[in-house]
Amino acid sequence: MATNKSSKVNVPILFSFSILIFISVFAASIFIGSVHISFWDVIDGLMGKGDNAVIIRSLRVPRAIGSVICGAALATAGLLLQSATSNELCAPNIIGINSGAGFAVMVLTCFFPNAHYMLSPISFIGALCATAIVMGISVSNKNTFTRSGIVLSGVAVSAFFSAGVSFLSLRFPDALPSYTAFSVGGLSGVYFEDILPVIAPILILILFSFLISQKLNLLYLGDESAMSLGVNTKRLRVIVIIIAAALSALSVSFAGLIGFVGLIVPHISRRIAGHDNRILIPLSALIGGTLVTLADILGRVVFAPGEIPCGIFLSALGAPFFLFLLISRRGGSRT
Helix, strand or coil: CHHHHHHHCCHHHHHHHHHHHHHHHHHHHHHCCCCCCCHHHHHHHHCCCCCCHHHHHHHHHHHHHHHHHHHHHHHHHHHHHHHHHCCCCCCCCCCCHHHHHHHHHHHHHHHCCCCHHHHHHHHHHHHHHHHHHHHHHHHHCCCCCCHHHHHHHHHHHHHHHHHHHHHHHHHCHHHHHHHHHHHHCCCCCCCHHHHHHHHHHHHHHHHHHHHCHHHHHHHHHCHHHHHHCCCCHHHHHHHHHHHHHHHHHHHHHHHCCCCCHHHHHHHHHHHHHCCCHHHHHHHHHHHHHHHHHHHHHHHHHCCCCCCCCHHHHHHHHHHHHHHHHHHHHHHHHHC
């Protein structure tokens, strides 16, 4: 049913409309902020002229680019995980990626409070270590490396790291303010030096995801059917989960623990375009970038001149969305 729907979608119109919305929101992120700057002053600032050039070129532009690549990375990661596990409630935080990054940052904050320059690399390392543990548990036992086994291993690892964060927060209460800012997630204070190292890897990983999208589609047929068509399902799942973990880790390294993007966006994309991953991967990247950028704009203007991290807006949107998915799945199982 879903694959038939994707064939009825007018792909050029769909992507033209999505790109138009994306460009509009991206431009709005540069022109709109907690400090009001007129349209022509923003134009001058982009050209390096006027008193607002520093605000525009050094603050708003990298923040807008950061929100785009963060949203694209998280949305693609969520889609890959849901496709690999055949679980539409799966997301990067479910398999321990966020908790691993959070624990690493908490350790850094507790024992090396002055090493702020290590925040991004240590969160990246923590996210990848958590994923490596999940994969190690899953691969070590052939009976564990299943769609449900990966998720269950991730839940266990996530609980372990969350317990570690709770323990450290009790032992080092002074570290909580710094950790809380990271755990909420946001783009405030993101500069070019934060995002330039991650732009190319994120784009390459998204492109590679697109290149294997046809094999991902075969997983919808079930493991036996996919293997009969020449797909090594175990190896494919390992590759997909590694890509998803890397995308999430790269995003976390500069934006913090922004949640629910990897859960919400794939569902929106499927409602629009069906289940063909060749369409869903680029579409999810566009929608994810748009959603995070829009949330960041709202965070800047709703309580201006103060700011609310975009992670709060996304959590406020994601929590009821998650409950809706749970209720709808329960209702569907009864019919």
